[in-house]
Amino acid sequence: xxxxxxxxxxxxxxxxxxxxxxxxxxxxxxxxxxxxxxxxxxxxxxxxxxxxxxxxxxxxxxxxxxxxxxxxxxxxxxxxxxxxxxxxxxxxxxxxxxxxxxxxxxxxxxxxxxxxxxxxxxxxxxxxxxxxxxxxxxxxxxxxxxxxxxxxxxxxxxxxxxxxxxxxxxxxxxxxxxxxxxxxxxxxxxxxxxxxxxxxxxxxxxxxxxxxxxxxxxxxxxxxxxxxxxxxxxxxxxxxxxxxxxxxxxxxxxxxxxxxxxxxxxxxxxxxxxxxxxxxxxxxxxx
Numbered sequence: 001x002x003x004x005x006x007x008x009x010x011x012x013x014x015x016x017x018x019x020x021x022x023x024x025x026x027x028x029x030x031x032x033x034x035x036x037x038x039x040x041x042x043x044x045x046x047x048x049x050x051x052x053x054x055x056x057x058x059x060x061x062x063x064x065x066x067x068x069x070x071x072x073x074x075x076x077x078x079x080x081x082x083x084x085x086x087x088x089x090x091x092x093x094x095x096x097x098x099x100x101x102x103x104x105x106x107x108x109x110x111x112x113x114x115x116x117x118x119x120x121x122x123x124x125x126x127x128x129x130x131x132x133x134x135x136x137x138x139x140x141x142x143x144x145x146x147x148x149x150x151x152x153x154x155x156x157x158x159x160x161x162x163x164x165x166x167x168x169x170x171x172x173x174x175x176x177x178x179x180x181x182x183x184x185x186x187x188x189x190x191x192x193x194x195x196x197x198x199x200x201x202x203x204x205x206x207x208x209x210x211x212x213x214x215x216x217x218x219x220x221x222x223x224x225x226x227x228x229x230x231x232x233x234x235x236x237x238x239x240x241x242x243x244x245x246x247x248x249x250x251x252x253x254x255x256x257x258x259x260x261x262x263x264x265x266x267x268x269x270x271x272x273x274x275x276x277x278x279x280x281x282x283x284x285x286x287x
Contacts, residue, residue: 001071001072001073002034002073003073003101003144004035004073004075004101004102004144004146005101005143005144005145005146005175006144007034007035007073007224008146008175008176008198008224008225009198009224010224011219012215012219012224013215013218013219013223013224013225013226014034014035014224014225014226015033015034015035015203015208015226015227015228016033016034016035016036016037016073016075016225016226016227016228017033017036017037017227017228017229017231017232018036018037018038018039018042018227018228018229018230018231018232018233019036019037019038019066019070019074019232020038020039020042020043020046020062020232020233021062021065021066022065022066022068022069022070022271023267023270023271024232025066025069025070025072025074026069026070026270026271027270028070028072029070029072030270033072034072034073035072035073035074035075035101035225036066036070036072036073036074036075037074037075037077037227037228037229038059038062038063038066038074038075038076038077038100039077039227039229039230039233040054040059040077040078040079041077041117041229041230042229042230042232042233043058043059043062045233045237046233046236050114050117051079051112051116051117052111052112052113052114052116054079054112055082056078056082056091056094059076059077059078060094060095060097060098063076063098063099063100064098064099067098067099069271073101073102074099074100074101074102075100075101075102075103075104075146075148075227076095076100076102076103076104077104077229078091078095078103078104078105079105079106079108079110079112080105080106080107080108080109080110080112080124080132081103081105081110081132081136082110083110084110084128084132085128085131085132085134085135086135088105088132088135088136088139089135089138089139091103091136091139092136092139092140092145093139093141095145096140096141096142096145100145101144101145101146102145102146102147102148102175102176103136103145103146103147103148104148104150104178104200105129105132105133105136105147105148105149105150106150106151106152106180107123107124107126107128107129107149107150107151107152107153107165108121108122108123108124108152109122109123109124110124116152119155121152121153121155121156122156123151123152123153123156123157126164126165126168129149129151129165129168129169130168130169130171130172133147133149133169133172133173133174134172134173136173137172137173137174146175146176147173147174147175147176148174148175148176148177148178148200148225149166149169149170149172149174149176149177149178150178150179150180150200151165151166151169151177151178151179151180152180152181153165154179154180154181154182155180155181159179159182159187159190159191162179163179163190163191163194163195166179166191166194166195167194167195170195175198176198176199176200176224176225177195177198177199177200178199178200178201179191179195179199179201180202182201183204183212184212185212185213188201188212188213188218188221188223189213189221191221192221192222192223193221195222196222197221197222197223197224198222198223198224198225199221199222199223199224199225200223200224200225200226200227201223201225201226201227202226202227202228202229203226203227203228203231205230205231205234208226239255242254242255243255243256
């Protein structure tokens with residue numbers, strides 16, 4: 001299995017969909033993805049709270065579950081790094097210990113504010129973020145571990161400020177720069193021109209065909225990583241909402257239908273039940 005550092009060092013864009021548990025990770029790998037993204041925002045919604053109340057152990061627990069059954073490189077969305085510069089040493093150590101391939105640290109204030117989810121960003125001073133990144137780099141023990149610096153300044157302070165921060169974060173040692181909340185083709189090109197690669201962005205909800213610039217051009221301007229953190233959560237939420245609404249009224253699930261046999265068999269295949277049964281029968285017999 002190629003490391004994430006090797007993948008982003010290539011000549012194409014790595015797409016990392018959100019995965020929050022073992023089953024989702026296995027399905028993503030089976031579909032052909034080469035990396036995964038553990039989103040704090042989506043995990044917060046999945047737990048019935050918000051990202052503002054998610055802690056580092058919530059993320060590492062999910063990572064252990066995922067890494068137990070799937071060897072794809074896993075990216076940690078660490079929000080503001082779960083602390084000040086001094087805390088980056090424990091954050092990086094825990095991220096490496098549970099097998100994350102990368103960490104994404106953003107320049108939002110801590111504790112995370114609820115308003116972030118509705119576009120009310122509160123960024124920390126650039127100097128504080130640079131200090132966090134400097135300590136994150138110093139704390140790293142695995143040379144393949146990738147440090148992604150994300151700035152949310154474009155939404156609150158404009159693109160020029162975001163670019164200034166991106167340059168400073170690159171100088172601080174970040175491997176990948178992520179200028180968040182960019183959707184227009186010219187903005188992508190401006191970021192690539194000013195910051196160079198490797199760069200990261202969020203994939204559009206409407207699918208990769210809805211990218212504002214063709215994938216080959218994204219590569220030429222420095223983009224190497226696209227994350228799709230929220231779409232799997234929305235799919236899950238809609239599917240479960242439809243099921244509960246339909247079933248309480250006496251009807252079958254609108255997706256699975258009245259006969260769930262085929263889908264239950266598919267679940268068994270995804271998690272490898274036939275292989276496990278073979279081991280059990282060989283080693284335990286009729287006992």
